[in-house]
Amino acid sequence: MDRTQTQTQTQTQTHVPRPGAPSVAFVRARWHADVVDRCLEGFEQELSRLTGGAARLRVLDVPGAFEIPLAARRLAQGGGVDAVVGCAFVVDGGIYRHEFVAQTVVGALMDVQLQTDVPVLSAVLTPHNFQPTEAHLAFFREHFALKGREAAQACVQVLAAHESARAA
Template identity: 40%
Template sequence: MARNFSTPDVTGASVDGTGRRVGIVCARWNRTVTDRLLRGATDTLRTCGLRDDDIDVAWVPGAFELPLAAKVMAGTGRYDAVIAIGCVIRGDTAHFEYVAGPAAAGIMDAQLAVEVPIVLAVLTVEDRRQALVRSVVDGDVTGDNKGSEAAETALEMAAVLDRLRVG
């Protein structure tokens, strides 16, 4: 039977993050939404066993600045994973296209370059309502919190990479 390096039975907040360190880079643009995503991420990380001292947050102006800051943070060697949080809402100009795609591609390039998981938690939505539905806190609206999902993904990917590196 083939060796299984992944954790197909891990779901939700069952990922054990005890002893892990996670960095978060959060965009100030659309701050109401990114604050909610950040809260979802940090609450989930704490539920998974991280202490406040295990979580560092760096703020950047917007989603376009996330890849560079996330790459530098991940490249320090202090973090098992990094989460990049932002929100790009489509408007009447081409701004959405110029920011959303390059930010996602930049984050992918950054994680491949430093070989540390950098989880994309950048909402790309049509309007504010969609953003709020994807950044629920305290059940204020029906939906979920993509920041929380990103935290789970970060911890799971850190564990998978640990197993792959040990072989």
Template identity: 50%
Template structure:
């Protein structure tokens, strides 16, 4: 097992460092999460934290990349964002379960938090209405993911001190 302490996840200036993995499928929507995440991290840390962004083709590629990034010891947390749509077939259920189970296993195996900003809406249609709604919703998810990253990193720092 590759356990990493929070002492290992500070960058050379002593600031937090995060990895964001974004699926390029529906990238025009998903990218809003990444942009909002980076903006909120910069706001909450006065620009003193680092966010590295990694593009993957689709959601199924997220768990393996998350595992590789978590094992580097460079990141306080890893965040994954994707839009897994129900295109009228049940395949999205399998994809959703595989991805979420995969990222959960990564954090259990590595001790590095892996947060999900992966949305799996039912009956998504590539209409203007859905595109606008989910574009805005991903902005909210990015801000929430940033809040969660800061919170979980602080909790891990406290737990490291009492170990």
């Protein structure tokens, strides 16, 4: 699988997606990187398995969850990706309500896909109860790996459905 690592503030490369070889952008927040990175690992492995290694994956790092929708919109508007996935682990830090952050980000991701006609999938997850103990961290690392695999499956299914709808 071709994977391009990028940092925030870099320009999107435009390319023409090849049939059967989707180009997917994965935007990940760097807060709780040890957990979020497991989602990317699961996503990358499953996407490669489902596409026979033909998919192109571009990873874009952003500081936190709030930055994901804007990055997703820029990637989708650039025309070089078939789908975008946003990933963050939003926990209650005791300062503000994490449910608000997660809901705002997921709502904005929905707006991006409706505005750009590019599928945008969410792996922005917030636990009901989280404590930064080794037991909780181990659980959520494994949970995010699973969610990454599920996101890859959903991504391939959504792209297939969009292709069928275009052909109809």
